[in-house]
Amino acid sequence: MQVQPYVFFNGRCEEALDYYCAKLGAQVTFKMRYKEAPPDPQNQPRPGLEEKIMHASVQMGSTGWMASDGHCDPAVGPMSGFSLSLTADDTASAEKYFNALADGGQVMMPFQPTFWSKGFGMVVDRFGLMWMVTLPEG
Structure with missing residues (x-):
């Protein structure tokens, strides 16, 4: 499936x-x-x-x-109820993707290290689509 x-x-x-x-x-x-x-x-x-x-x-x-x-x-309202999760391969890529999605959008959580990853951030892009950008620990 x-x-x-x-x-x-x-x-x-x-x-x-x-x-x-x-x-x-x-x-x-x-x-x-x-x-x-x-x-x-x-x-x-x-x-x-x-x-x-x-x-x-x-x-x-x-x-x-x-x-x-x-x-x-x-009459359709904004997108809601889901998010796309983008997992990056390295810090530079993660920051590039996050910044591109944030351009003209709204940052919900700044990209930063967390207890579960080297970097994580949430943003609603200029088209109303929510993204979670992750840089895994591994």
């Missing part, structure tokens, strides 16, 4: 993926816009979503995850 995160960016998916590619080394391995999907008379996207991302597959290090613009509903 495999469990993968599927993150909905409510209209900011392309911007988020471009940012993660530039700052975290993510790679978009597949991307489909709503206009590229086969027509489905039972489930048509509302007008204005044609250029939005219906589905994307993303690779970050050894982890694959998925993303979408979703339905771009202005």
